Amino acid sequence: MATMERPKTMSDLPAQHASSPATKAEERARFFNSGNAFNIKLPDVPNAVFADEPKRALDPATPTGFINCDASAQMQCAFAATSPFLLARYARINAGEQLSETPKASGVVHYVIEGTGTTQMGAETIAWKPGDVFVAPGGIEMTHAAADAAAVLWVCGNEPQLNFENLEAPTEGNAPTNLVHYTQAEIDNQIDHIYSFPRDPKEPGLALVFSSDKQQDGRNVLPTLTLAMNTLLAGAVQRPHRHNSVAVSLVIQGDKCFSKIDGVQKDWAPWATTITPPVSVHSHHNEGDERAMFLIVQDGGLFYHARAMGFEFVED
Numbered sequence: 001m002a003t004m005e006r007p008k009t010m011s012d013l014p015a016q017h018a019s020s021p022a023t024k025a026e027e028r029a030r031f032f033n034s035g036n037a038f039n040i041k042l043p044d045v046p047n048a049v050f051a052d053e054p055k056r057a058l059d060p061a062t063p064t065g066f067i068n069c070d071a072s073a074q075m076q077c078a079f080a081a082t083s084p085f086l087l088a089r090y091a092r093i094n095a096g097e098q099l100s101e102t103p104k105a106s107g108v109v110h111y112v113i114e115g116t117g118t119t120q121m122g123a124e125t126i127a128w129k130p131g132d133v134f135v136a137p138g139g140i141e142m143t144h145a146a147a148d149a150a151a152v153l154w155v156c157g158n159e160p161q162l163n164f165e166n167l168e169a170p171t172e173g174n175a176p177t178n179l180v181h182y183t184q185a186e187i188d189n190q191i192d193h194i195y196s197f198p199r200d201p202k203e204p205g206l207a208l209v210f211s212s213d214k215q216q217d218g219r220n221v222l223p224t225l226t227l228a229m230n231t232l233l234a235g236a237v238q239r240p241h242r243h244n245s246v247a248v249s250l251v252i253q254g255d256k257c258f259s260k261i262d263g264v265q266k267d268w269a270p271w272a273t274t275i276t277p278p279v280s281v282h283s284h285h286n287e288g289d290e291r292a293m294f295l296i297v298q299d300g301g302l303f304y305h306a307r308a309m310g311f312e313f314v315e316d
Contacts, residue, residue, distance in 0.1 A: 010034075010036065011035030011039065012036070013033065015030045015031065017029070017031075042075070042076065043074055043076055045071075045075060045084065045246055045277040046075070047261045047262075047264065047266065047275060047276075047280065048071055048274070049266060049269065049272050049273070049275075050088070050274070053069055053090055053273065054090055054113075054269075054271035054273070057091075057092045057113075057152045057271075058113075058271070063094065064094045064098075065092060065099065066090070066099075066155070067089060067091075067092070068082075068088075069082045069087075069090075069248075069273045070082065071275065079163040079164075080160070081159075081160035081163075082275060083160070083248055084160060084246070084299075085158055085161040085164070085246070085302070086156060086157070086248050087156065087157060087158075087159045087160055088154065088297070089154075090113075090152060090153070090154055091110075091144065091152065091153040092150065092151075092152050093115070093146040093150065093151045094150045095148055095150050096147075096148065097145070098146075099143070099145075100143045101142060102142070103136075103138040103157050104138060104139070104159050104162055104163070104168070105138035105139075105159045105161075105162060105169055106158055106162070106176055106223070106225075107136060107137050107138050107157060107175060107177045107221065107225070108135070108138060108156065109134075109135050109156045109221065109297055110133065110134050110136065110154065111132075111153065111250055111252075111295055112130050112133075112152075112153055113130065113153065114130055114152045115130070115146055115149050115150055116128065116130075116146075117145050117151045118144070118145050119136070119143065119179075120145070121140055121143075126179065129184065130184065131187065131188075132184050133181075133182040133295070134179065134180060134182065135177055135179070135180045135210070135212065136177075137172075137175030137176070137177050137178065137179070138159075138162075138169040139168070139171055140175070154271075154273070156248060156297045158222065161224065161299070176222055176223050177212055177221065178212070180221070190208050191208050191229065191231060194206065194208065206230075206233075207228040209227070210227040210228065210229075218301060218304070220301045222301065224301040224302045225300070225301055226298045226300035226304075227295070227296070229252075229293060229294075229295055230249075230294050230295075231291055232254070232257070232293075233292075234292075235287065237283060237286070238284040239313060240260070240283040240315070241283070241311065241313045241314060242280060242310070242311070242312060243279075243298075243310055243311040244279060244303045244308055244309055244310040245298040245302070245303050245309065246275065246276065246278050246298060246299055247296050248273065248276075248296070249273070249295065250271065250272075250273055250294060250295040251270065251272045251273075251294050252293040252295060253292060253293040253294075254268055254292030254293065254294065255288035255289070255290065256286070256287040257284070257286050257292045258284075258287075259274065259276070259282055259285070260285065262280050262281055279310070281314045
């Protein structure tokens with residue numbers, strides 16, 4: 001009978017079992033050590049751009065449904081994910097049709113790319129148009145209906161966060177947000193308002209940050225998610241910086257715009273979804289003639305709560 005070779009170091013040990021378990025509960029125990037417990041190697045969050053997905057969503061031949069921005073294969077996730085805790089999707093709703101969703105998420109952000117329509121959730125119904133943003137709680141069915149022309153929405157929520165912990169979505173009345181609607185007219189009004197103030201050069205950029213009555217104290221839209229409309233004047237550069245949160249962004253407006261991620265240029269594409277990996281040194285550049293706009297969802301609430309956002313400017 002062959003004998004197994006003894007591991008040379010404790011780092012080479014596999015998971016250890018109880019030597020003589022007396023109960024099922026004891027039998028389930030596993031043991032690691034300081035040599036093998038902290039050497040988990042996971043693939044990096046990709047520095048990706050999803051440009052084909054919006055093209056499909058905007059194609060008249062595409063049927064009503066969702067199109068995921070899925071990087072789960074690159075990250076070795078067992079569930080659809082754009083980043084470890086976020087999933088971005090495009091929703092196409094053809095003229096006169098409906099699309100329902102019951103997100104397994106704490107809540108979901110929506111941006112209206114094109115078309116007009118309504119979203120009905122319980123007793124509430126909102127009417128939306130291009131440029132509107134709305135946030136809805138997870139765990140409750142909502143139905144999006146397009147009017148007499150096709151509509152395309154960008155959708156981003158924290159489904160991967162709940163899937164990672166095998167959690168269910170909140171129940172009705174227990175969600176961290178209600179249905180919240182930010183109209184395009186009010187977004188423009190609020191951006192114009194902050195542009196009317198002198199800018200502190202120490203600020204990381206000029207962005208409108210969204211919140212709600214339930215999340216006002218945390219300045220987020222969800223306990224774990226921050227949402228901002230970032231803007232960049234023609235010819236401007238948002239100086240290099242980094243932070244521990246991932247940023248998943250929707251390019252809304254910006255010709256001749258690009259980002260630099262750890263020194264690598266990443267060009268923007270119309271309505272593309274981009275990933276800025278955590279801790280990467282990144283900057284945003286507008287070499288066009290109009291103000292750039294991009295909607296950013298970050299898992300920043302996780303890091304604010306952990307006191308570990310790690311934001312800092314980085315010199316070139």
